[in-house]
Amino acid sequence: MLYLVRMDVSIPVDMPREAAEDIKAQEREYAQRLQKEGRWVHLWRVVGEYANYSIFDVADHDELHALLSELPLFPHMKLKVTPLAQHPSAL
Secondary structure, eight states, X not given: XXXXXXXXXXXXXXXXXXHHHHHHHHHHHHHHHHHXXXXXXXXXXXXXXXXXXXXXXXSSHHHHXXXXXXXXXXXXXXXXXXXXXXXXXXX
């Protein structure tokens, strides 16, 4: 199943810089692993925001929930998930 996910990140301003850099490095490593596995199909930055739009290709809602909740930045994110279906006019 395909899902469009918007992720808005809000790292607390009082988080020490070293901790913020560490959690961002963990996030990058996890995201790249999921991309190499083919489960995180696309990742686009939203210009001018600490946000992204991503396409995930996973078996079901439960798998997506598990992947998202394992994101190191998950506690600092607002997520909007949209399940996608094939459009009848798509090539």
